[in-house]
Amino acid sequence: MSGRSLISIADLTTAELEHLVARSGEYFTAQPVDHRPLRDKVVGVLFTVTSTRTRTAFSSGVARLGGTVVAYGPRDLQLVTGETLDDTARVFGGMLDALVVRDPVPMADLRRFADVSGIPVINAMVREEHPTQGVSDVAMLRTHFGRLDGLHVGYFGEGNNSATALALGLAKVPGPSLSLATPSGYGLDPAYLAEARQLVAGSGRQVREVHDVNDLGDDLDVVYTTQWCTTGTTKPDPDWRRHFEPFAVTEDLMSRWPGAVFMHDLPAHRGEEVAATVLDGPRSIAWAQARMKLASAMAVLEWCLGG
Numbered sequence: 305m306s307g308r309s310l311i312s313i314a315d316l317t318t319a320e321l322e323h324l325v326a327r328s329g330e331y332f333t334a335q336p337v338d339h340r341p342l343r344d345k346v347v348g349v350l351f352t353v354t355s356t357r358t359r360t361a362f363s364s365g366v367a368r369l370g371g372t373v374v375a376y377g378p379r380d381l382q383l384v385t386g387e388t389l390d391d392t393a394r395v396f397g398g399m400l401d402a403l404v405v406r407d408p409v410p411m412a413d414l415r416r417f418a419d420v421s422g423i424p425v426i427n428a429m430v431r432e433e434h435p436t437q438g439v440s441d442v443a444m445l446r447t448h449f450g451r452l453d454g455l456h457v458g459y460f461g462e463g464n465n466s467a468t469a470l471a472l473g474l475a476k477v478p479g480p481s482l483s484l485a486t487p488s489g490y491g492l493d494p495a496y497l498a499e500a501r502q503l504v505a506g507s508g509r510q511v512r513e514v515h516d517v518n519d520l521g522d523d524l525d526v527v528y529t530t531q532w533c534t535t536g537t538t539k540p541d542p543d544w545r546r547h548f549e550p551f552a553v554t555e556d557l558m559s560r561w562p563g564a565v566f567m568h569d570l571p572a573h574r575g576e577e578v579a580a581t582v583l584d585g586p587r588s589i590a591w592a593q594a595r596m597k598l599a600s601a602m603a604v605l606e607w608c609l610g611g
């Protein structure tokens with residue numbers, strides 16, 4: 305294989321993640337002129353579920369780095385008519401230099417695709433994890449605060465694929481702690497929580513999960529939330545909103561941490577997981593966070609394909 309895949313943050317060494325975070329920060333601060341590490345590269349961008357930021361970030365990122373995008377939507381490939389994943393991978397391996405994928409498949413399918421195709425595969429969100437969101441969010445924290453050391457991030461909402469990536473990403477770099485406030489029954493996958501905890505064990509840092517916002521301490525530097533219905537998913541319990549309402553980020557909740565900034569991976573639903581005055585208010589860095597997605601997509605593409 306020529307190049308490297310990014311399928312899970314768990315696959316990265318600390319040094320590799322730190323490199324991606326630093327490089328994202330550089331691309332965020334200044335878009336270099338005549339920097340074309342993807343010249344002559346053709347990257348497939350396959351999104352079978354909705355996306356505004358990630359799809360645009362990777363498509364724009366490939367173009368800015370000198371490469372060419374071949375875009376596929378939800379019903380474009382013969383996978384829909386029954387062609388196998390392995391056959392698709394074999395064909396793509398002979399025509400593309402990398403594939404960026406968002407699909408609600410298990411992560412094992414991406415690993416299989418990378419093995420069979422022989423080209424780098426970038427996970428743009430699958431069932432278990434959204435690693436490029438995690439890289440981007442760690443980079444945003446590093447860029448905004450100028451440090452990760454000693455930061456305490458509070459995450460509010462479902463323990464979804466973005467939360468998993470955030471937990472693994474924050475645990476893997478030195479310095480930060482994470483408290484997840486999730487509705488009971490909608491927490492982080494216990495295996496990923498255990499993995500993140502293992503990464504911080506003995507460091508004096510913490511990764512913990514609570515199911516009551518009153519169990520959080522008074523030392524959060526960041527209040528982070530996410531949409532209540534994770535992209536591509538539904539909730540079987542018709543009464544699920546009742547469980548999420550105590551985790552809504554309101555002005556009242558924010559007043560508990562007067563020094564904290566607000567982050568949101570977007571898309572946002574004002575009046576649901578976040579009050580409009582918080583998302584659009586002076587403590588919100590959500591719009592810079594969204595812009596970081598392009599910078600971090602460029603860092604990931606360069607790392608995967610740039611030699």
Ligand code: CP
Nearest residue numbers: 355356357358569570
């Ligand atoms: N945060 C995020 O992944 O946004 P999109 O779903 O719009 O890509």
